[in-house]
Amino acid sequence: MHLIKKTADPPWTLTTFAYISIAPQTIGVNQQMLVYMWLQVVPPTASGDYGDRWHDFTLEITRPDGTVETKGGYDSDPIGFASATYTPTQVGEYQFKFIFPGQTIAGENLDPNDPTGQEYIGDYYKPSESEIETLTVQEDPVPTYPATPLPPEGWSRPIDANHRDWWSIAGNWLNAPGRNWAPPNGYAPYTNAPATSHILWAKELTFGGLVGGEFVENSFHCGNAYEGKWVPPVIIAGRLYYNKESDDIYAGMQGRTMPGPGVYCVDLRTGEEIWYTEKFRVEFGQIYMYNSPNQHGALAYLWEVQGSTWNCYDAYTTDWVYTIENVPGGTHTVGPDGSIYRYQLSTQNDRLTVWSNTAMPELQGSPTGTGAWQWRPGDKVVDASSGYILNVTIPSDITGGINRVFPGDKIIGSSGLGSTGRQYIGTEDYSIWCLSLESGREGTQLWKKDGTGDGEITLEFGDANAEDEVFTMWSAQTRQHWGYDLNTGNQIWGPTESQAAWDMTVGTTKYLADGKLICGGYAGIAYCYDSATGELEWTYKVECPYYLESKWGSNYIIDHILISDGKVFLFCGEHSPDDPKERGSPIACVDIETGEELWVIPFYCGHWAKNPAIADGILVFLNTYDNRIYGFGPGDTKVTVEAPLLGVPSGCSVMIRGTVTDQSSGAVDSPAISDEDMDQWMQYLYMQYPMPTGAKGVDVTIDVIDGNGNYRNIGSAVSDINGFYSMSWMPDIPGKYTVIATFEGSDSYWSSYSETAFVVDEAVSEPAPDSTPAPMTDTYVMGFGVAILVLVAIIGIVLIMMMRKK
Numbered sequence: 064m065h066l067i068k069k070t071a072d073p074p075w076t077l078t079t080f081a082y083i084s085i086a087p088q089t090i091g092v093n094q095q096m097l098v099y100m101w102l103q104v105v106p107p108t109a110s111g112d113y114g115d116r117w118h119d120f121t122l123e124i125t126r127p128d129g130t131v132e133t134k135g136g137y138d139s140d141p142i143g144f145a146s147a148t149y150t151p152t153q154v155g156e157y158q159f160k161f162i163f164p165g166q167t168i169a170g171e172n173l174d175p176n177d178p179t180g181q182e183y184i185g186d187y188y189k190p191s192e193s194e195i196e197t198l199t200v201q202e203d204p205v206p207t208y209p210a211t212p213l214p215p216e217g218w219s220r221p222i223d224a225n226h227r228d229w230w231s232i233a234g235n236w237l238n239a240p241g242r243n244w245a246p247p248n249g250y251a252p253y254t255n256a257p258a259t260s261h262i263l264w265a266k267e268l269t270f271g272g273l274v275g276g277e278f279v280e281n282s283f284h285c286g287n288a289y290e291g292k293w294v295p296p297v298i299i300a301g302r303l304y305y306n307k308e309s310d311d312i313y314a315g316m317q318g319r320t321m322p323g324p325g326v327y328c329v330d331l332r333t334g335e336e337i338w339y340t341e342k343f344r345v346e347f348g349q350i351y352m353y354n355s356p357n358q359h360g361a362l363a364y365l366w367e368v369q370g371s372t373w374n375c376y377d378a379y380t381t382d383w384v385y386t387i388e389n390v391p392g393g394t395h396t397v398g399p400d401g402s403i404y405r406y407q408l409s410t411q412n413d414r415l416t417v418w419s420n421t422a423m424p425e426l427q428g429s430p431t432g433t434g435a436w437q438w439r440p441g442d443k444v445v446d447a448s449s450g451y452i453l454n455v456t457i458p459s460d461i462t463g464g465i466n467r468v469f470p471g472d473k474i475i476g477s478s479g480l481g482s483t484g485r486q487y488i489g490t491e492d493y494s495i496w497c498l499s500l501e502s503g504r505e506g507t508q509l510w511k512k513d514g515t516g517d518g519e520i521t522l523e524f525g526d527a528n529a530e531d532e533v534f535t536m537w538s539a540q541t542r543q544h545w546g547y548d549l550n551t552g553n554q555i556w557g558p559t560e561s562q563a564a565w566d567m568t569v570g571t572t573k574y575l576a577d578g579k580l581i582c583g584g585y586a587g588i589a590y591c592y593d594s595a596t597g598e599l600e601w602t603y604k605v606e607c608p609y610y611l612e613s614k615w616g617s618n619y620i621i622d623h624i625l626i627s628d629g630k631v632f633l634f635c636g637e638h639s640p641d642d643p644k645e646r647g648s649p650i651a652c653v654d655i656e657t658g659e660e661l662w663v664i665p666f667y668c669g670h671w672a673k674n675p676a677i678a679d680g681i682l683v684f685l686n687t688y689d690n691r692i693y694g695f696g697p698g699d700t701k702v703t704v705e706a707p708l709l710g711v712p713s714g715c716s717v718m719i720r721g722t723v724t725d726q727s728s729g730a731v732d733s734p735a736i737s738d739e740d741m742d743q744w745m746q747y748l749y750m751q752y753p754m755p756t757g758a759k760g761v762d763v764t765i766d767v768i769d770g771n772g773n774y775r776n777i778g779s780a781v782s783d784i785n786g787f788y789s790m791s792w793m794p795d796i797p798g799k800y801t802v803i804a805t806f807e808g809s810d811s812y813w814s815s816y817s818e819t820a821f822v823v824d825e826a827v828s829e830p831a832p833d834s835t836p837a838p839m840t841d842t843y844v845m846g847f848g849v850a851i852l853v854l855v856a857i858i859g860i861v862l863i864m865m866m867r868k869k
Contacts, residue, residue: 075183075186075187076187077189079188079191081191082193083099083159083161084099084196085098085196087205088197090205091200091202093150093204095148095150096150096151097148098122098148100161100193101143101145102117104188105141107168107183107186108181109141109143110141110174110177110179110180110431111141111174111436112141112435113173114171116138116139116171117138117166119136119138119164120136120138121161121164122149122160124149124160125157125160126157127153127156127200128155151198151200153200156198156199157198157200159196160193160194160195160196161192162192164190165188165190166187167185168187168188176430177430210227213231216808220300231253233253233254233678233679234254234678235298235350236296236297236298236348237349237397238296238676249572250576250626251626251627254627254628254679254680256628256630257630257662257682258661259738260652260745261695261697261727262695262727262748263694263695264333264694264729265691265692265729265749266329266692266694269283271687271690272689281642282642283690285640285644285687287637287638287640287669287670288639288671290309290310291309291310292310292690293305294309295346295348297365298676298677301332301679302331304328304365305692306325306326306327306344307339310672324340324344325341326339326340326342326343326345326365328381332679334692334729340381342376342383343365343376344367345365345367346368347368348365348366349365350363351402352400354400357436358437361401362438363378364376364378365377371389371447373387373390373420374386384440385440385441385442385445386443391405392405393405393418394465396470398471402419402421402422403419404417404419405417406465408465408474408476410463413459414454414455415455415505415506416454418451420447420450421450422449422451423446423447423450425443425449426439426440426443455506457506460511461476462478463477463496466524467526467534469500469529470500471502473497473509475497475534476497476498477496479493479494480495480522480524480536481523487520487521487540489520489521490516491515491518492513492516493515494511494514495547497509510551510552512552519540520538521539522537523537523539524537525537525573525580526573527549528575528576528594531575531576532548532549533546533547533548533580533595534546535547535580539567541558542562543558543562544558544582544597545557545597546580546595546597555595555596556596557597563586563616565584565586565587565615565616566586566588569638570584570622572584574626575594578594579591579592579593579655580592580593580594580597581626581631583633584620586615587615587617587619587620588621589602590602591658600656601657603633603653603658605619605621605651607619607647609647612645612648614645615637619647619648621633622634622635622636623670623674625682629654629656630652630655631652631654632675633651633652634650634675634684635651635668636667636668644667648665649663649666650663650666650668662741662742664746665746666693667688669685669687672685672687681695697808697811697812698726698730698811698812699725700723700725700813701723701724701815701817702804702817703721703804703817704720704802704803705721706820710821710822711822712823712824713825714793715793716791717793717794718791720788720790722782723760723782723786723806729749730748734786735760735811736811737758737809738811739759740757740759743758758784759784760784760786761781761806761812762780762781762806763779763805763806764779764807765792766802766805767800767803768800768801769798769800770798770799770800770823796823799822800820800822802821804818
């Protein structure tokens with residue numbers, strides 16, 4: 064704190080107190096530690112990014128061997144703190160001391176709009192030294208916080224923040240602006256992906272499927288073409304968002320009324336509706352990671368776009384947050400902190416500008432002071448013009464436009480290249496260039512390659528991938544790819560062998576991911592190339608075995624591709640399908656390394672809904688065969704087990720029996736079925752196909768804890784198509800048995816188990832019979848005596864009856 068000072072006062076000489084803290088105070092050799100240094104007063108003119116800073120903080124370190132190390136030149140932040148890291152190399156005690164050399168306030172970088180503290184300019188703050196802090200260094204490292212293993216089973220949101228390592232499977236799906244044609248929407252690196260066609264739930268979006276009656280074979284409208292249903296979608300923290308009304312691709316340019324508001328939010332794992340609002344229509348999602356000296360954390364937003372006006376809503380509550388007016392055009396991408404960027408290239412003015420939807424200073428709590436470190440956009444309407452974060456000169460020979468942006472790294476662009484469309488214009492002179500986005504070098508040309516085509520075939524940009532350091536080009540007429548080094552622009556492979564003829568048309572999809580180039584289109588064949596060499600590794604045909612169901616050839620059209628978790632998902636459908644649609648058009652899932660088919664199920668891709676979405680291990684998409692949204696992924700299960708309730712005599716068998724059932728919200732208590740039979744079983748459960756009578760259940764392991772406390776396995780069983788299993792077993796010792804029936808899980812289901820108990824009684828001892836046999840004469844006499852008694856009784860009865868007759 065400071066004394067109150069009048070501007071007219073002469074310069075003061077002020078006492079300072081220096082402080083130091085280290086963390087931790089005990090550490091292992093070669094482990095890094097932290098040092099904090101500060102004064103009791105802040106630099107008096109400091110206000111956010113403006114004002115003076117304390118300079119030349121010095122750290123004096125005395126090692127265990129008595130030698131002294133001095134580290135200096137540290138400048139403070141606006142509140143007078145500085146920090147440093149240090150790695151000790153000797154066992155023993157280290158001593159740390161912070162030295163402040165003294166400083167006169169110079170009035171550096173003053174805030175033009177805030178004179179706070181400027182009356183202290185010229186005052187002198189005297190030197191000071193801190194007390195000594197001692198660090199104990201031991202031979203063994205101090206353990207780090209134990210990492211939580213990735214969950215082997217199902218999990219739910221929210222994820223406890225202590226489980227940091229789960230980030231790799233807990234991605235979101237924000238639907239990058241540009242939607243249908245945004246390449247990042249074909250790759251999801253931060254999630255598991257379904258290894259079978261198991262369906263968790265199906266939710267009706269609107270009327271769908273067969274109409275019936277006089278409309279015979281025709282179905283309800285599916286949104287193709289140009290009015291795609293189920294858009295965008297967005298997934299944030301286990302919640303799925305989509306619009307009520309269909310899209311209308313050309314509404315704005317053709318003067319039609321834009322689709323109305325209405326957004327659904329449903330639980331990604333169950334499909335259950337969480338809320339519905341008619342406040343807005345969602346275009347894309349955003350997770351903004353805000354970091355300042357005062358605040359840290361992610362904020363989840365949904366954005367509505369109305370021309371050049373963007374409206375922001377809270378993704379949890381639906382509350383309006385803020386509005387941006389006059390948003391500029393440009394190439395969309397997402398910055399490292401989740402900000403939405405728009406890159407604008409002006410080759411006429413030789414300028415590159417970048418706009419950010421979080422950079423307007425009005426969105427902070429205040430322009431200066433501590434408020435400048437607080438995110439406070441609530442209830443504000445701001446103009447986008449103050450949101451530019453970059454405005455740099457580019458070389459004058461850069462022409463054309465941007466193809467891909469890698470924030471903080473580079474931009475790749477081109478001129479003279481064509482595109483697949485109604486008319487194929489042969490490529491002649493063209494150039495491909497790359498500009499730096501590295502801090503301090505923004506706009507610098509990294510390379511530029513000029514080329515000349517033959518004027519007959521069309522060359523177009525394919526895809527680019529920073530991890531693989533490759534970009535590709537494609538010719539639709541010849542159906543060939545070329546590969547180039549992203550760092551130099553040099554060609555590294557190509558051309559490839561021509562793909563099938565139908566891939567010359569609109570809609571051939573090309574994605575670089577996981578070291579592969581995956582391509583597919585109207586030919587219905589997925590091609591996988593090594594992105595480093597261009598070598599064809601495998602092909603997969605989405606075959607149609609039925610007469611004239613695929614009118615474009617012998618395969619179903621690949622309309623969209625999604626890559627995640629080492630799997631390639633091929634979604635089949637068409638730009639503007641006839642009705643009735645072709646039957647049997649599927650989703651096919653194949654292994655990205657081998658092309659092996661993992662699963663396939665009938666499912667018609669809505670071309671204009673376009674994007675499937677995947678997060679938290681759950682794949683969601685609209686099936687336009689019935690206009691229902693489907694969620695694919697492993698489901699929860701329930702095991703039951705029963706055993707005799709009454710005691711079992713020793714030496715007798717017991718019957719152990721129970722069920723294993725699917726507990727997914729769409730099919731609660733239905734039988735759990737083997738992965739091998741899952742495709743047909745899901746068609747039966749959700750799509751009205753016949754029951755696959757030969758379907759098998761799942762393996763159940765039976766263990767017991769016997770009367771002596773021994774845990775042992777006694778066998779296994781396989782459940783049947785009704786989920787029932789049983790096993791007969793003869794206990795080998797008497798006493799109480801605890802029975803544990805376990806389903807260990809599969810690619811389709813998470814594991815579960817159940818317990819019961821029965822008792823085996825000790826054998827009951829019978830009385831020993833008399834071992835001395837009776838003499839034979841006794842037997843004879845006894846038999847003769849009985850006969851006499853019987854004869855006497857008969858005579859007596861006859862006499863009584865004769866007397867009654869008299």
